[in-house]
Amino acid sequence: MVSLTAKTVAYIDGSAYEMEPGDTILKFVDRHVGRGHVPTLCDAPQLEPYGACRVCSVEIALTADGPRRVVASCHTPLTENLHIFTESKNVRDLRRNIVELVLTDHPLDCLTCEVNGNCELQTVAAKVGIRKVRYPEGKNHLDRTKDLSHPYMTSDLSKCINCSRCVRACDEVQGQMVLSMHGRGFNARIIKGLDTSFAESDCVSCGACAQACPTSAISDVHQSKAIEATDSTRTVCTYCGVGCNLEVKTKGNEVLGITAPVGAEVNNAHTCLKGRYAFKFYNHPDRLRKPLVRYNGHFEEVSWDEAYDYIAKRLGEIKTQHGPDAIAGISSARCTNEENYLMQKFIRAVIGTNNIDCCARVCHSPTAFGMQKSFGTGAATNSVVDLQYTDCILIIGANPTEGHPVTGAKIKQRLMKGVTGIVIDPRRIELVPYAKHHLQLRPGTNVALLNMFAYYIWEAGLVDREFIEKRCENWADFENGLRSLDLDELERIHGVDREQVKAAALDYARAEAAMEFHGLGVTEHSQGAKTVMLIANLAMMTGNIGRPGCGVNPLRGQNNVQGAADMGCQPHQGAGYMPVDDPQWHETYEKFYGMPVSDEIGYKIPQMFEAAREGKLKALWLMGEDVVQTDPNSEAVKEAMNALDFLVVQEIFMTETAQYADVVLPAASFLEKSGTFTNAERRVQRVQAAVEPLPGTKPDGQILVEIMNRMGYPQPDYTPEGMLAEIAQIVPFFKGATWDGLGDNGKQWPIQEGNVGTAIMHVGQFKRGLGKFHFFPFRESEELVAHGKEFPFILTTGRLLEHYNCGTMTRRTGNGRIVTKDVLAVNPADAARKGIEDGDHVRIVSARGEVILEAQVTDEVKPGVVFTTFHFPEHLVNNVTSDVHCDDTLCPEYKITAVDIEKVLDEPGRQVHSSRIVPAEVFAK
């Protein structure tokens, strides 16, 4: 009980408690007496109140002894001074009778049921005191058959109690609307799609319905709701920058299932299928379990000691002979902050060079660069929760429902609620039908389009002069740039009707708060960094910075791509983004590491490959990076690998790149290590080992610490607490972070003393002082200038929900059975012209090579544009992609390749690439 002065109260069984705005009776009772005090069946904390089962009935009265009325507490709003009776005989009888009726149509085989001990129906039946069912056996649905059609989702609707939680989870959490209640009364039943199976429906296997279902009526093949597991560990998903929290259920060092924590700030009870279900790769038979050293051309299994000695010797020799700059390291955005920090420290302080980079190079380096130029910090300005406060969502070059599914689902939910959506994308992505505007530009013309977009805002006088005057600089230059634009020319270049651009621009500018998201469709272009700066211009010219519901928000691809850059895995900036060539910072780093470090900017990834081919780079250390498969122009990368004297690869599987290695070190997966990941909204979250590393393997951080020591550097043993404490001393925006203080939901950097995080950046002032406007004219990609005539189609690439990058992990899970190949999307007009039909094999030829893919004829792409994904390396899509790069950051232009397409006639004997799908049997069930 609380003090009651001047507070609004209501009464639970005679005692007064304080109300909160938005309380329902149930929420109020849950908060003060505890969840479960009033039994519920159709209510779930992650869903809107529904009021179907009436098990939550309570009596209410206006005065303590006034007349009482029975209401369902879950969906009845609380009113002041209400008297609530939760345990009167009347409601107890009512609840018991309801549950009894439910049980007349439920198989009472609890002992053998998958969710025995974790079934809400069971618990509620026990709570309301059911001893027998008084009703005679009547008609029932116990003979319903199970649906086992899907690699993950299962249903056994004989256990269904028609609470509709699954339907609401699919609608409210995922927004996929696959499930529904068919018929009514006794005949009511759950259907998938238009009454098909999970496999046939549009289900994206997010698992939200299974988690919401109170019984085992909808579940999954991992039986995630079973209570067989003895331990549960909260950690963070490794598959994308959303950074979903996961609850990993284990027993005896084996992962049994994963659920999404209810109440997690990032993903309240929600994940996509990768986070929840695609974990079986972790103990797959293909995992590397022994260090391998190539002696006389062949790999031999060796002990860790032998591997370390060998590495120390070879690196030592190369360093003495060719100097430290002949050695380079590529870190991994899949690994933890601590590991990335150690990797760059190893290269900088132990080897003595700035030749350190990470895969952010190939995705969001232009974002980091561009946003640093404009705002002073290369990270999202706002948080995903801001979607609640925004009036307009601008999505550029991103396909969030596939690439960042949980954020994508939230965006979709907002658009369905009527928030204005603007999609700038060459493809008709899933969000397009929900958005008000779709500006379907020609790939590679973002700069032309965004210039026009800015022009119309400026022309309409919707510029926020006050914001610009107070907080920005270089406006005059930018304004002159806008004035000089030739709209006819721009329209011809990007190919979108100018009126459409104008309408969208005005909606963006007029919104009270407008929020921008972008992905690799912005960055992986020759003008990538410039595009990012143009996006920053839009936000600044409309004052959409430093408040809730606005900002510039890159959707970072990999789980820790933000962190890898924060930790200094870049050749020009050390841990915390301090320039390595600045004398003062150079000194700081030297002092901190206690070793001389180089003050010369090192190689970026593409420069490393070039230097290797030229013989300047002799040794390369790769942590968890399959560059041969994932970097563009594979042939040139292989050549670089061959040219190296010494290649060390830390990996969990034998990848294409590892085949070229001299030493392969078997690393541990995210389920077997502890540290932190930083998600796309700068949220530093704790990754906690759920199981021990597989025998013979070690977490990457441990490996780095050991090799550093072996090479004479006294790096203390790896502990997540200790490492974070070291990082907090050098990275300014981690200053206040401690392992314990990060808590369950992490903290968003900059983290001040006392673990105080920052949800919105640049409030009141930009990190760089004044926000800077930049103007850039459009420039055609060199790829198109050089090859566009000969190869008239533009090939652009993207990803799918089901797979992650080259599929090393996801294809070793059930996801490999959901999507089995990359296909080429071709517009019907082009297809007709080229005589291509759905399912035909099509040869795609570029100036560098050719690949063959199966065609999918769809108007999702415009004429002249073809699209494919890159999850199946056997199709070798990167044989055709170009190695043109972003001017400023050398991020490769994956999004544009000049190609020609032709139908492949199935001549006998002709080798058509087929996918090497791991057969279903190898999936450990």
Place this chain on the structure above:
Amino acid sequence: MILKANFSVMALEIPSTLEQEIDERITHYPVSKRSAVLPVLHALQHHFGYISEEAVEWTAKKLDLLPIKVLEVVTFYPGFRQYAPGKYHIRVCRTLSCAMAGSFDLMDSLCQAAKIDRSGVNHHHPIAVSEDGKYSIEFAECLASCGTGPVCMVNDDFHEKVEDAAALLGQYRD
């Protein structure tokens, strides 16, 4: 909430007059055309005799709904049929006056004459169709001519004091 979907609609021939009629009905719901789902379905059922899957998808597309949200409505109301009735659809009144005047016997004799097996019928699948697909039958509630029972309707024709099932069917031969 607006719901739209990327789906293509299977072939469903909607005559232009029907579509005009439907478009007109939709104008009665200016706030959200979603709300027009019942009148649209009625119009489609009147024309096609039942609501096919294609009709569900067509309606969804027309009203910016997902097909499953339309199916939900169709299956909720037993008045919407999901499979084709016969060419001649017979509705026999079973409410009190007609029941006392012998409508259950009438049902039996009609079924016999039209070779209809009603054993599979239930509350949610009220209609039974003859083998040749020519006739279908269901019970209806009061048809508002209680003094002249037993009453039935064949398509839109009204028949009172029906005594001879075969004679009645004789009027609907081809």
